[in-house]
Amino acid sequence: MQTFTPSxxxxxxxxxxxxxxxxxxxxxxxxxxxxxxLKALGDANRLRILLALQKDVLxxxxxxxxxxxxxxxxxxxxxxxxxxxxxxxKQQGNxxxxxxxxxxxFDIIEQAYLLSSHxxxxxxxxx
Numbered sequence: 854m855q856t857f858t859p860s861x862x863x864x865x866x867x868x869x870x871x872x873x874x875x876x877x878x879x880x881x882x883x884x885x886x887x888x889x890x891l892k893a894l895g896d897a898n899r900l901r902i903l904l905a906l907q908k909d910v911l912x913x914x915x916x917x918x919x920x921x922x923x924x925x926x927x928x929x930x931x932x933x934x935x936x937x938x939x940x941x942x943k944q945q946g947n948x949x950x951x952x953x954x955x956x957x958x959f960d961i962i963e964q965a966y967l968l969s970s971h972x973x974x975x976x977x978x979x980x
Contacts, residue, residue: 886937893937894961898922899930903958906940910952 877885893899901920905911913931917924931951934940941954 889933890937890939893933893939894958894965896930896933898926899934900962902927902930902934903939903953903962906951906953907956907959910943910950912948912950916951 894903898920901922902916905916905919911919913924913927916922916931917927920927922930931940931942935942938954939958940951942949942951944950
């Protein structure tokens with residue numbers, strides 16, 4: 854699988870999958886993109902970042918403070934969210950601000966919460 858390492862203003866290096874290899878069929882490209890989208894939603898820190906961005910446009914520093922995560926870590930998560938098409942960035946002066954590209958992602962998150970609430974817990978262990 855091809856990968857690339859996006860640049861980050863905080864110097865982090867996160868390797869994430871490239872969109873799709875040349876020659877992929879549209880179905881393969883869609884599967885790759887869907888997997889990346891679901892992987893982007895599959896991390897607690899990325900979910901916290903999305904929830905924070907639901908309320909406001911924020912910088913890496915602000916997101917780091919809100920999520921109690923280091924700026925370099927937040928930057929790596931933002932790279933994955935941008936690759937999935939969930940987040941975009943805009944530079945104003947020396948600061949880069951991040952925002953949601955589409956609030957429809959919260960429909961998926963809401964469905965995941967609903968599915969989780971209907972899932973039965975495993976029986977308690979007798980250990």
